[in-house]
Amino acid sequence: MRILLPDDTALELPDGATGLDAAAAIGPRLAAATAAVKVNGELRDLRLPLADGDRLQVLRVGDDEALPVLRHSTAHVLAEAARHLFPGVKVAFGPPIDNGFYYDFEFPEPITDADLERLEAEMRRILAAGEWAFVRSEVPRAEARARFEAEGEVYKVEAIDRLPADVPISFYRQGDFVDLCRGPHLQTSKPIKAFRLQSLAGAYWLGDSSRPQLTRVYGTAFWKPADLEAHLHRIEEAKRRDHRRLGPELGLFTFSDVAAGTAFWLPNGTRIFNQLVGLSREMCDAHGYTEVKTPQLYDAELWKTSGHWFKYRDHMFVTEAEGRPMGLKPMNCPGHAQLFKLQRWSYRDLPQRYSEPGLLHRNELSGALHGLLRVRHFVQDDAHIFCTPEQALDEAKGCLDMAFETYAQFGIETTVELSTRPPERMGDDAQWDEAEALLARALDDKGLVYAVNEGDGAFYGPKIDLHMTDSLGRSWQLGTVQMDFQLPERFDLTYTGADNGEHRVVMLHRALFGSYERFIGILLEDTGGDLPLWLAPDQVLVLPIADRHESYVEEVVGRLRTAGLRARADLRGESVGKKIAEAESSKVPVMLVVGDREQETGQVSVRRHGRRDLGAHDLAGLIRDLRAEVGERRVPV
RNA sequence: GCCGGUGUAGCUCAGUUGGCCAGAGCACCCGCCUUGUAAGCGGGUGGUCGCGGGUUCGAAUCCCGCCGCCGGCUCCA
Numbered sequence: 001m002r003i004l005l006p007d008d009t010a011l012e013l014p015d016g017a018t019g020l021d022a023a024a025a026i027g028p029r030l031a032a033a034t035a036a037v038k039v040n041g042e043l044r045d046l047r048l049p050l051a052d053g054d055r056l057q058v059l060r061v062g063d064d065e066a067l068p069v070l071r072h073s074t075a076h077v078l079a080e081a082a083r084h085l086f087p088g089v090k091v092a093f094g095p096p097i098d099n100g101f102y103y104d105f106e107f108p109e110p111i112t113d114a115d116l117e118r119l120e121a122e123m124r125r126i127l128a129a130g131e132w133a134f135v136r137s138e139v140p141r142a143e144a145r146a147r148f149e150a151e152g153e154v155y156k157v158e159a160i161d162r163l164p165a166d167v168p169i170s171f172y173r174q175g176d177f178v179d180l181c182r183g184p185h186l187q188t189s190k191p192i193k194a195f196r197l198q199s200l201a202g203a204y205w206l207g208d209s210s211r212p213q214l215t216r217v218y219g220t221a222f223w224k225p226a227d228l229e230a231h232l233h234r235i236e237e238a239k240r241r242d243h244r245r246l247g248p249e250l251g252l253f254t255f256s257d258v259a260a261g262t263a264f265w266l267p268n269g270t271r272i273f274n275q276l277v278g279l280s281r282e283m284c285d286a287h288g289y290t291e292v293k294t295p296q297l298y299d300a301e302l303w304k305t306s307g308h309w310f311k312y313r314d315h316m317f318v319t320e321a322e323g324r325p326m327g328l329k330p331m332n333c334p335g336h337a338q339l340f341k342l343q344r345w346s347y348r349d350l351p352q353r354y355s356e357p358g359l360l361h362r363n364e365l366s367g368a369l370h371g372l373l374r375v376r377h378f379v380q381d382d383a384h385i386f387c388t389p390e391q392a393l394d395e396a397k398g399c400l401d402m403a404f405e406t407y408a409q410f411g412i413e414t415t416v417e418l419s420t421r422p423p424e425r426m427g428d429d430a431q432w433d434e435a436e437a438l439l440a441r442a443l444d445d446k447g448l449v450y451a452v453n454e455g456d457g458a459f460y461g462p463k464i465d466l467h468m469t470d471s472l473g474r475s476w477q478l479g480t481v482q483m484d485f486q487l488p489e490r491f492d493l494t495y496t497g498a499d500n501g502e503h504r505v506v507m508l509h510r511a512l513f514g515s516y517e518r519f520i521g522i523l524l525e526d527t528g529g530d531l532p533l534w535l536a537p538d539q540v541l542v543l544p545i546a547d548r549h550e551s552y553v554e555e556v557v558g559r560l561r562t563a564g565l566r567a568r569a570d571l572r573g574e575s576v577g578k579k580i581a582e583a584e585s586s587k588v589p590v591m592l593v594v595g596d597r598e599q600e601t602g603q604v605s606v607r608r609h610g611r612r613d614l615g616a617h618d619l620a621g622l623i624r625d626l627r628a629e630v631g632e633r634r635v636p637v
Numbered sequence: 638g639c640c641g642g643u644g645u646a647g648c649u650c651a652g653u654u655g656g657c658c659a660g661a662g663c664a665c666c667c668g669c670c671u672u673g674u675a676a677g678c679g680g681g682u683g684g685u686c687g688c689g690g691g692u693u694c695g696a697a698u699c700c701c702g703c704c705g706c707c708g709g710c711u712c713c714a
Contacts, residue, residue, distance in 0.1 A: 102709095113642070201709030202640025209711045213640055216709070244707095248648080257687075257705045315713085360714085365638050366705090368712060380714065456713095465714095477714060514714040546671045573671080581675035595673055605674080613674050 001052035011056070019046040020187070023058045035059050035066035035191070036184045043068065045184030047136045061191045062223045071096035073134060073174075073186045074123075074195050074221040075103045080177035081122035082217075086111070091179065092155040092205060092214055098473065099231065100220030104203055106155070107215055116197045119217065123197075127189055132174040134185040144169040144180065155205065155214075156180045194228040195221035238471040243524040244371040250529055250586060252520075252537070253372070261369040261376035263517060268537035271566070273379075273516055275535050277357050279409070279633070280381045280513065287402055289353040289383055294335030296359065300325035305490055306334035307426050311459040315362045332358040333460075333484070333509055336384040337491040340505075345495040350505070351387035351395055357516070358382045372521035373476055379516045385508040386493065392483070392506045396442035396464075399481040399510040403466060406512045407479075411635045412526055414479070416448050417465045419456035426460055426486045435483035436462045442481075460486040463509075471525040478514035478522065530609065533589045534630045540567040541588045542604075543579045545595030552599045556592065556619060563623045565630070584609060590626065 003011045003022055011022060019037035023030045023046070037046050038057040043065070050056065059066035075094035078101075082089050086107050094103030126132075139147075141160065148156040159180060160169060172181045174189060186192070196219060203216040222228040239245070247253045252269030255262075265273060284291065297319070303309040308316065308330065317328040329335060336354045345352070359379050368374055385395050407414055418439055421432045439462055443450050450464070457463050466479035484507040487493070493505045513519035523531070533539055540560050544553045553569045560567035570579045576593065583591045592604040598616060606614040606622060628634075 110641075199708055200641050203710045204639080207711075209639070213710075215640070218709080255706085260705065362713080365712065367638060367640095367710080369706090374713070378714070382714095480714070511714065518714055543674085545673055548671080573669095575670090575672050575677055576674065577672085578676045579674090584675055591674080593674060597673085607674060 001050070003050055004053070004055045006055075006057050013050070015052075016049050018049050019044065019056065019058070022050060022056055026058070030058060030060070033060040033062075035061045035063065035186055036069040038065070043184060045136065046187070047183075061186075067222070068096035069184050069186055070191060070223065071101040071221045072184070073189070074192050074219065075101040076134070076172065076174060076177065076179055076181070076185070077123050077126060077189060077192060078103050078119065078197070078217060078219060079105075079179060080126060080175055081119050082107075083177060084126075085115075085118060085122050088152075090153055090155055093159070094179075100198070100218060102203075102216050102218045104155075104205070104214040104216050106212065111200065111215060113200060116200060116217070120195075120197045123195070126175060127192055130175075132189040134187065134189070135173045136183060136185070137171050137173070138168050139171055141165075141169050144171070147178075148180065191223065192221065194223065194225040195219060196228060196232065235472065238473075241471040241525045241528045242371075243373075243470075243521040246524050246529040247372070250537075252524075255371075259377075260366065261364060261374075263372055263375065263377075269520070271537040272520060272531070272535050276513065276516055276519065277379075277381075279406075280355075280357065283402060283406065284353075284355045284383065287353075287398065288351075289355040292336070292339060292354045292356050294332060294339060294356060294358070295329070297326050297328055298335070300327055302334050302338065303327045306337070306487060307460065307490060308334065311424060311426065315364070317361050317363050328361040329358070330360055330362045332356055332360070332380065332382045333384055333487055333507070334491075337487050337493060337507070340384075340386050340493055341491055345386075345505075347388055347495050347497050347503070350495055351385050351391055353383060353385045355381075355383035360515075372517040373470065375515075375517050378518070380511045381513045381516065382509070382511050385510070386488075386505045387508070388495065388497075388503065389506050392508065393438055393442055393445075395508050396439060396481055396483070397445055399508065399512075400442060400446050400448070400464070403479045403481070403510075403512045407466075409633050409635065410523060410526075410532075412468055412523070414466045414468055415475070416443065416450035417453045417456075417467060418443060418450050419453040419458075419463045419465055421462060422455050422457050422459060424459055425457070426490075431485045432462065435485055439464050439481070439483055458482055458484075458509075460484050461509075466514075468522050468526075470522060476518060476522060478519055479512045480510065480514065482509040484509060529587050530636070531587070531589075532633065532635045533626065534633045536587070536589045537566065538568055538586075538588045539565050539626070539630070540590040540592060541583050542567060542569045542592045542594065543576060543583070544569070544571065545576055545593065547573075549594050549596075549599055553594055556594065556604060559619060560623065563627060565623070565626055580607070592622075 001013055001015055003013055005011055011025060013022060013025060020031060020034055023034045034046050036059045037044055038059060040055050079091050079094055082105055088108040090106040092104035145157055145160050170182060171178050172183060172185050198218045198220060201216045202213045204213050205211040220231060222231060250268065251266050253263040253265050256264060300309055312330060316330050319326050340352065357379050361377050364374060364376050387395050420436055443464060461482050461484040463480050463482035465477045467475045467477050469475050488505045488507050494502045495505055497503045542553050542556050544550055550571060557567045557569050580591060587609055589609050591607040593607065594604055598604050603616045604619050604622065606617045608614060
């Protein structure tokens with residue numbers, strides 16, 4: 001058979017030849033260094049046979065693309081170590097993940113962080129004792145099942161039962177450890193050198209909270225020790241950009257035990273928050289939205305009409321008044337639907353676009369709370385569009401345009417997902433088909449690349465989700481554009497068409513920042529707290545050299561404030577060096593130092609955050625430049 | 638909610654196997670210094686050791702329960 005290599009040359013091989021055979025045909029050194037292969041662009045085990053016409057790329061030890069293979073093999077060594085140290089341990093799954101790997105176990109006794117070191121030591125002992133080959137074999141299903149049943153490996157038995165009948169059962173063995181595994185794996189344990197076990201966590205078997213909770217051991221591995229060290233160092237660096245650290249440090253917000261899952265916004269943080277609300281208002285004005293205000297607390301009747309009482313009640317804060325059940329709003333949509341319903345609409349009036357910086361309460365699980373990124377009380381830059389079916393596609397595309405226009409102002413990168421019908425949902429499949437198709441069409445028309453997230457839609461409709469990542473690379477959903485055929489029906493929302501008949505409206509839900517809380521959290525981690533001038537709580541800090549410059553400093557501050565800039569003076573009796581040190585660590589964008597020279601010439605010495613002394617400047621010119629920077633909402637590059 | 642970890646001053650942390658009135662730096666207050674681009678000097682205030690029980694002659698330290706937080710799982714903006 002003929003195999004095509006990356007440079008388009010063909011390699012002639014006997015039928016049944018494997019990836020490793022192909023590497024050997026090219027050269028023995030390549031064969032020895034082979035970690036895995038890519039066949040027609042897909043990562044595959046080097047032990048599997050190739051087919052005529054396959055396009056083959058050999059991945060070597062040291063190749064980034066083969067890192068998942070190294071990590072997967074390292075996970076197997078971890079499982080072997082766990083078997084040695086904790087007799088009776090049951091093993092579940094141990095795949096490579098983005099920056100490492102994990103392995104799920106059921107230990108006979110709970111283990112602690114101290115055991116992580118023991119596990120790691122045992123792994124090193126195993127690896128030092130010899131170079132173990134990873135041996136692949138395919139076994140009949142019944143035989144594989146019997147083997148794991150005899151060993152008491154109940155998770156492996158269930159894993160086999162869950163595999164489709166036509167999938168061959170493969171084992172990988174290294175040393176005395178045999179695992180049910182799809183692969184791919186390294187040839188031997190020799191390249192496993194630079195690894196580290198990182199943490200312990202609970203994880204439900206098959207991700208199902210009704211199944212047993214296993215113990216997940218997280219670790220990572222690299223080809224070179226230096227890469228491992230660099231990775232661990234990056235994690236340490238990222239922790240410094242953690243918004244939960246920066247927020248209190250910069251006096252933006254803080255948390256208290258008496259209000260778990262809710263931020264206290266300090267004056268500086270409130271300024272940032274309000275600037276973002278202002279930006280949203282400005283954009284909504286420009287895009288034909290009208291702002292509304294709807295109630296916080298509603299009679300349960302409203303939630304029954306919307307369906308939240310049945311599909312979302314676990315997440316709602318419920319109370320009562322004079323014996324009547326009430327619910328604090330977790331979403332604005334029913335309120336906006338109610339508002340829309342208060343009058344009759346002509347097709348000529350549509351679309352109606354209601355925006356509201358709506359304060360929401362959601363009763364999130366205590367263990368899910370996470371700084372500003374997951375809270376129980378937050379403000380959405382929410383809006384609902386009520387339109388005719390014919391208008392829905394353009395409206396959805398308009399939302400996407402507006403979203404990307406917004407993000408462009410922060411230089412933040414997003415990934416796009418289309419979340420489809422969840423198992424728990426309202427409405428019939430035909431409506432879901434239509435709604436999902438419409439959102440997909442909007443994405444396609446906009447030329448956006450997106451992943452489909454099956455089953456992750458809202459209970460009332462599918463959604464486009466816009467994700468961003470925090471300092472540690474965890475993905476968070478910010479913006480969202482959702483289609484909804486359900487609420488218009490449940491609230492009986494109609495308009496009068498050109499035919500003088502009643503027609504059902506289509507409803508779109510959209511939020512671009514998502515929530516201001518989450519967006520600010522992500523923004524802080526993205527910028528490390530170095531906010532653009534227009535968002536900085538204190539934009540300019542004026543620093544006198546000595547007491548005698550105080551009145552000139554007040555004059556400078558006055559002129560800056562008159563020009564609309566947020567300026568403040570530091571008149572404490574501290575040294576200039578100390579004031580600058582503090583201004584730098586509090587990330588004030590502009591520092592102005594004034595002493596005898598500046599006072600005489602009517603100038604100011606400019607220092608920008610993160611840069612050195614930029615010399616004396618004329619105040620009028622500086623004010624003009626700063627105002628322009630604020631006005632354009634300029635982002636530093 | 639679940640698994641593991643953790644909780645000492647406003648912040649960052651020390652507090653040997655339970656044993657003198659629980660310490661340091663920063664912040665804060667007072668005083669001195671009058672400062673030229675990342676921390677001038679001296680003094681002082683400040684702690685229910687997360688909360689509640691228990692063991693003990695004696696608990697920040699050991700045990701139990703609760704709460705918060707951290708890392709995950711589940712769930713979501």
